Amino acid sequence: xxxxxxxxxxxxxxxxxxxxxxxxxxxxxxxxxxxxxxxxxxxxxxxxxxxxxxxxxxxxxxxxxxxxxxxxxxxxxxxxxxxxxxxxxxxxxxxxxxxxxxxxxxxxxxxxxxxxxxxxxxxxxxxxxxxxxxxxxxxxxxxxxxxxxxxxxxxxxxxxxxxxxxxxxxxxxxxxxxxxxxxxxxxxxxxxxxxxxxxxxxxxxxxxxxxxxxxxxxxxxxxxxxxxxxxxxxxxxxxxxxxxxxxxxxxxxxxxxxxxxxxxxxxxxxxxxxxxxxxxxxxxxxxxxxxxxxxxxxxxxxxxxxxxxxxxxxxxxxxxxxxxxxxxxxxxxxxxxxxxxxxxxxxxxxxxxxxxxxxxxxxxxxxxxxxxxxxxxxxxxxxxxxxxxxxxxxxxxxxxxxxxxxxxxxxxxxxxxxxxxxxxxxxxxxxxxxxxxxxxxxxxxxxxxxxxxxxxxxxxxxxxxxxxxxxxxxxxxxxxxxxxxxxxxxxxxxxxxxxxxxxxxxxxxxxxxxxxxxxxxxxxxxxxxxxxxxxxxxxxxxxxx
Numbered sequence: 001x002x003x004x005x006x007x008x009x010x011x012x013x014x015x016x017x018x019x020x021x022x023x024x025x026x027x028x029x030x031x032x033x034x035x036x037x038x039x040x041x042x043x044x045x046x047x048x049x050x051x052x053x054x055x056x057x058x059x060x061x062x063x064x065x066x067x068x069x070x071x072x073x074x075x076x077x078x079x080x081x082x083x084x085x086x087x088x089x090x091x092x093x094x095x096x097x098x099x100x101x102x103x104x105x106x107x108x109x110x111x112x113x114x115x116x117x118x119x120x121x122x123x124x125x126x127x128x129x130x131x132x133x134x135x136x137x138x139x140x141x142x143x144x145x146x147x148x149x150x151x152x153x154x155x156x157x158x159x160x161x162x163x164x165x166x167x168x169x170x171x172x173x174x175x176x177x178x179x180x181x182x183x184x185x186x187x188x189x190x191x192x193x194x195x196x197x198x199x200x201x202x203x204x205x206x207x208x209x210x211x212x213x214x215x216x217x218x219x220x221x222x223x224x225x226x227x228x229x230x231x232x233x234x235x236x237x238x239x240x241x242x243x244x245x246x247x248x249x250x251x252x253x254x255x256x257x258x259x260x261x262x263x264x265x266x267x268x269x270x271x272x273x274x275x276x277x278x279x280x281x282x283x284x285x286x287x288x289x290x291x292x293x294x295x296x297x298x299x300x301x302x303x304x305x306x307x308x309x310x311x312x313x314x315x316x317x318x319x320x321x322x323x324x325x326x327x328x329x330x331x332x333x334x335x336x337x338x339x340x341x342x343x344x345x346x347x348x349x350x351x352x353x354x355x356x357x358x359x360x361x362x363x364x365x366x367x368x369x370x371x372x373x374x375x376x377x378x379x380x381x382x383x384x385x386x387x388x389x390x391x392x393x394x395x396x397x398x399x400x401x402x403x404x405x406x407x408x409x410x411x412x413x414x415x416x417x418x419x420x421x422x423x424x425x426x427x428x429x430x431x432x433x434x435x436x437x438x439x440x441x442x443x444x445x446x447x448x449x450x451x452x453x454x455x456x457x458x459x460x461x462x463x464x465x466x467x468x469x470x471x472x473x474x475x476x477x478x479x480x481x482x483x484x485x486x487x488x489x490x491x492x493x494x495x496x497x498x499x500x501x502x503x504x505x506x507x508x509x510x511x512x513x514x515x516x517x518x519x520x521x522x523x524x525x526x527x528x529x530x531x532x533x534x535x536x537x538x539x540x541x542x543x544x545x
Contacts, residue, residue, distance in 0.1 A: 039080060043068035053139070055177055061136050062105060078100070083127070088109060109138070140179045142173060158211060159214055187222060187230060192212060193211050221233070250317075256335045267300055281294075283315055316329050346424060348425060358400060361398050370419055382410050442510070444462070455477075465511075473491075
């Protein structure tokens with residue numbers, strides 16, 4: 001026979017469990033005439049008593065599983081097989097108490113932490129995980145002087161009367177688990193330096209060792225008093241008190257190699273850094289005037305610039321550490337800087353101004369002519385096609401012709417001396433040649449509407465602004481006498497005032513840009529201003545018979 005049973009999974013959804021009774025997979029709970037109970041993995045509980053153990057390898061806690069059915073009612077008979085597991089400690093086998101409860105014993109190990117106990121229930125060959133777990137805290141045991149530790153950081157300080165090291169005591173139980181509570185009194189002593197008072201924070205006892213002026217090894221010992229008198233902690237810490245640092249010695253083997261207005265000075269580090277790392281070297285020229293471009297760096301080769309070609313120089317080197325600067329080295333042999341001609345450097349500050357089919361390119365001479373007078377400059381356009389009309393001249397402004405209006409160009413410049421042509425400059429910003437701007441064309445479609453001693457004139461902007469934005473329009477009346485009240489504005493409707501009612505007028509319009517004023521438009525049709533009509537006057541001579 002086939003029987004269906006329902007179980008709830010971790011998400012709370014129903015699962016149907018179908019078993020064949022003839023194969024013995026269906027477990028029925030309850031006696032004759034009673035309802036069948038179904039263990040529910042969501043409602044079934046796991047508990048621990050006690051919930052805290054000493055991690056001593058022998059303390060125990062009883063783990064109990066209570067089965068509950070779908071209605072959260074305790075099941076009071078056996079219902080399948082329960083298994084349990086723990087991630088800390090050792091679990092015994094599970095005992096079925098035949099009353100809906102199952103028990104096992106958790107024996108503490110020797111590692112402190114939190115043991116999480118989880119389980120499954122197996123009904124008819126289908127083991128399902130229980131959603132609930134139990135936890136047991138495994139705490140450290142009594143602090144032991146044989147396993148507790150004393151450490152120092154740092155382990156080496158200067159014997160200068162001010163340097164310090166932090167001494168830390170970590171209490172541990174017999175199984176080397178950290179004891180985090182303040183369980184007793186810790187005292188510390190040293191044979192060198194001075195120890196401050198002991199304080200407790202975050203499970204650690206600390207004190208500060210301050211160096212004296214005597215070098216040697218400070219041995220720090222401690223005792224622990226748990227209430228029965230102080231007992232010596234087996235472990236000790238040591239701190240090396242080193243001699244106080246001094247300035248470094250003098251560098252050695254100083255040599256110099258001449259260049260053009262400069263010298264490269266190399267040397268060997270001093271035999272002693274004074275007990276403190278060297279932070280930099282400085283090279284000094286004799287006669288004075290040279291500049292160590294690497295002053296303060298720890299490299300063993302420095303370049304001294306600002307020297308005068310043809311003048312003989314010697315050089316000394318000093319080393320600096322945190323304490324100060326040591327004595328100068330012996331002087332190098334004398335060397336004399338001299339120029340060696342090369343091609344010139346690249347011109348700088350290249351800029352271009354666009355014209356009509358051409359551009360004017362200006363620039364600054366290179367910082368170095370290579371030791372040989374510059375004989376000429378050449379400007380090159382990108383894209384190609386431009387012709388430097390001043391190519392080969394030494395002027396710093398060249399005109400490049402043959403450019404295409406509307407095309408963007410950049411320009412580079414090279415300098416030439418007797419040795420050859422140097423590298424190209426950085427490119428100028430992009431410019432676009434264009435035909436020179438002209439005055440705008442004439443407005444079109446001029447129309448006028450008469451008013452009372454005025455007319456409103458409308459028009460269309462000219463087809464061309466001459467290559468420069470229109471800055472305003474002006475309307476002129478014929479015959480003269482009208483005033484354009486919007487003269488100079490860019491609106492396309494202007495009001496002309498000061499006209500004589502009854503006189504016919506035509507109007508022309510001109511446009512103005514940065515270059516000037518263009519030609520006048522064709523005249524509008526004639527319009528005649530007139531006073532606005534009003535209601536008639538009152539009749540007169542009224543009589544009645």
